[in-house]
Amino acid sequence: MKKLILLLLIYLSFSCSSDKINDEEIICTDSQLGVNCPDTDYIKNSDSQYVLPWEIGKIFKVGQGNCTDGSHSLGQVQYAYDIDMPIGTNIVAIRSGIVVKVIEKFKDLEIGTVGAIDEANVIHIKHEDGTEAQYLHLTYNGALKNEGDNVNQGEVIALSGNTGKSTGPHLHFHVMQALNECEDTDPRENYTWYSCNSIPLTFKNTSEHCYGLLEKDLKSEGYTAESY
Numbered sequence: 001m002k003k004l005i006l007l008l009l010i011y012l013s014f015s016c017s018s019d020k021i022n023d024e025e026i027i028c029t030d031s032q033l034g035v036n037c038p039d040t041d042y043i044k045n046s047d048s049q050y051v052l053p054w055e056i057g058k059i060f061k062v063g064q065g066n067c068t069d070g071s072h073s074l075g076q077v078q079y080a081y082d083i084d085m086p087i088g089t090n091i092v093a094i095r096s097g098i099v100v101k102v103i104e105k106f107k108d109l110e111i112g113t114v115g116a117i118d119e120a121n122v123i124h125i126k127h128e129d130g131t132e133a134q135y136l137h138l139t140y141n142g143a144l145k146n147e148g149d150n151v152n153q154g155e156v157i158a159l160s161g162n163t164g165k166s167t168g169p170h171l172h173f174h175v176m177q178a179l180n181e182c183e184d185t186d187p188r189e190n191y192t193w194y195s196c197n198s199i200p201l202t203f204k205n206t207s208e209h210c211y212g213l214l215e216k217d218l219k220s221e222g223y224t225a226e227s228y
């Protein structure tokens with residue numbers, strides 16, 4: 001019996017000390033800014049398996065971040081990013097995978113015009129866990145890989161552009177949850193377009209971003225892709 005009490009005491013002392021560690025506050029400078037999705041749990045960027053979709057050494061700014069009042073408001077694109085970049089910028093894979101969809105037949109829009117939502121050039125890359133990265137608004141003939149190709153993280157896969165529902169040259173990208181984990185969280189009754197959700201992303205090769213990448217009005221210097 002004494003042994004049992006001793007074991008219990010040891011167990012209790014261990015569980016108390018681990019609670020103490022969990023209670024430590026995570027300090028994040030972003031928390032002082034007006035972040036868009038305050039209730040979302042973003043993975044600490046040093047623990048993320050994703051890299052920024054541009055080449056190491058390059059710096060780009062976020063035109064539209066997550067959970068906006070604009071086109072990134074609901075399920076499928078809630079956790080999308082729009083990156084301002086000139087037409088023809090090299091896009092790299094944020095994670096390794098297999099190319100499952102390519103569209104590159106649409107012409108880039110003239111400045112001041114906006115195209116149709118289904119006329120964007122795209123490349124989709126499925127990851128080993130079933131999630132899928134979707135890169136949109138590529139330039140005409142801007143996919144550098146074919147369906148079925150395996151791509152490595154950081155490999156150049158496409159050239160950015162200004163096709164589809166776009167108001168200027170930029171890359172829109174998001175990662176969809178795996179099909180078998182699809183949840184319809186769209187509040188509109190019988191509305192099935194957003195049947196799969198995007199997932200919150202952070203990136204291991206840039207500066208701290210506890211609430212996802214911040215838009216350029218909060219982060220005017222943009223984000224540098226660092227080596228990893």
Ligand SMILES: [Zn+2]
Binds near residue numbers: 071081
């Ligand atoms: Zn977008």
